[in-house]
């Protein structure tokens with residue numbers, strides 16, 4: 001899921017990566033990754049995300065103020081946590097379904 005996409009009011013593309021972190025793709029503050037065509041900042045906690053966004057704001061980059069609320073990166077009501085890798089999430093779900101069944 002994405003939190004922000006590039007546009008007239010945003011200089012950021014911020015999304016939950018399936019590997020279990022929030023990615024700031026094409027980050028204007030990060031050196032280009034050797035393995036990728038575009039620089040990416042990998043952010044592993046809600047606090048990391050907010051601290052990174054504060055650096056963007058200091059640099060004058062545009063994004064929505066709501067992105068500075070760490071609560072939006074926390075586990076939501078459906079149990080989605082962007083800081084858990086997709087593979088681990090599937091394992092957790094399978095385990096929960098297995099233990100929920102009687103016998």
Ligand SMILES: [Zn+2]
Nearest residue numbers: 024027028041
């Ligand atoms: Zn960034």
